[in-house]
Amino acid sequence: MLLSKIGPSILNADLANLSAQCQELLKNGADFLHLDVMDGHFVPNLTIGPPVVNSLRLALPKAFLDVHLMVSNPEMWIKPMAEAGADMYTFHIEATKNPMGCIEQIKERGMKVGMALKPGTPVDAVEPFMSHLDCVLIMTVEPGFGGQSFMPEMMSKVKHLREKYPMLDIEVDGGVGKGTIQQCAEAGANMIVSGSAVVKSDNPAQVISVLKQAVQSELTKRQQEKQ
Numbered sequence: 001m002l003l004s005k006i007g008p009s010i011l012n013a014d015l016a017n018l019s020a021q022c023q024e025l026l027k028n029g030a031d032f033l034h035l036d037v038m039d040g041h042f043v044p045n046l047t048i049g050p051p052v053v054n055s056l057r058l059a060l061p062k063a064f065l066d067v068h069l070m071v072s073n074p075e076m077w078i079k080p081m082a083e084a085g086a087d088m089y090t091f092h093i094e095a096t097k098n099p100m101g102c103i104e105q106i107k108e109r110g111m112k113v114g115m116a117l118k119p120g121t122p123v124d125a126v127e128p129f130m131s132h133l134d135c136v137l138i139m140t141v142e143p144g145f146g147g148q149s150f151m152p153e154m155m156s157k158v159k160h161l162r163e164k165y166p167m168l169d170i171e172v173d174g175g176v177g178k179g180t181i182q183q184c185a186e187a188g189a190n191m192i193v194s195g196s197a198v199v200k201s202d203n204p205a206q207v208i209s210v211l212k213q214a215v216q217s218e219l220t221k222r223q224q225e226k227q
């Protein structure tokens, strides 16, 4: 059964207190942690790498760590991220000449495989790889920064994938919060990344719960329609 999963992005979190903040987010209902890895080349920003992922792994042994590689040459970080303790390795199809090679290496290293699409990349680009993927990440902002505005026109990609792949984990990322979750849920997303809307809120638990319920109720509706 497809599950509704909410993963706060820590990009706009208090990085000086990252471990405590992640612990708090998990206590507040987060299903996974979304760790944005940027190299200053694929996107114009620099963030964290394997040492930080490893520190979080040691501090939070049970947390599901979803690493989103916004880097050129994603093949370069597969081994270091696996050794650091990442659970899912999501790379951008636009960043590599050899997506299938990346997929194979990620699987060999025991991680789940996610493939991410920038807003300008057509959804058909993932088609040749579908039988090998655990998750498709549809970016709903240009990758690089938190706090940007949600792009509703990306929902047609989500709808297309959900119609074709009823059991696929479809993740959306960028500008997702209370005001935009309904569109994501109705389109068929079930893995929700939410950064500023959660970490900048006075009540992260309440925001996580609203996001989760919106997605869960659409998933239940879909299931009932099928019966």
Ligand SMILES: O=C(CO)[C@@H](O)[C@H](O)COP(=O)(O)O
Residues within 6 Å of the ligand: 009, 011, 012, 034, 036, 068, 070, 141, 142, 143, 144, 145, 146, 147, 148, 173, 174, 175, 176, 193, 194, 195, 196, 197
């Ligand atoms: O990958 C990215 C941005 O590149 C995202 O994970 C954002 O960091 C999510 O933050 P909000 O848009 O929800 O603030």
